[in-house]
Amino acid sequence: MAADLDFSPPEIPEPTFMENILHYGLFFGAIFQLICILAIILPIPKTHKTDTENFEAKSSEVIKKPKAIATSVSKKPKKETKKKR
Incomplete structure (x- = not known):
């Protein structure tokens, strides 16, 4: 009975080129938004x-x-x- 159970991880397909672009684009977009919000909250002192x-x-x-x-x-x-x- 223990030999019948398969505990190997499921096969996950490698991300495609467009999925990679979307993944990293979302990260860069989030970083850009945080920078914009910080620029509004923390003005540069003259x-x-x-x-x-x-x-x-x-x-x-x-x-x-x-x-x-x-x-x-x-x-x-x-x-x-x-x-x-």
Whole structure:
């Protein structure tokens, strides 16, 4: 009775070329997604030197430009709506 039992592992066919591509593609896709998620969660800190230089250079421009841009942006849609009528 013990001689009738076959305890050898079942034969598993070797994966095909397309199965290998799919297998490794899924791994690379998962790694890429983890990197993207980590990039969102952990932002790269900027150096203090670049922050102060950019702030000093743009401080006078930032105060003057938004007012001019805001007025010109609000005027453009009004003109366009009049033209459509």
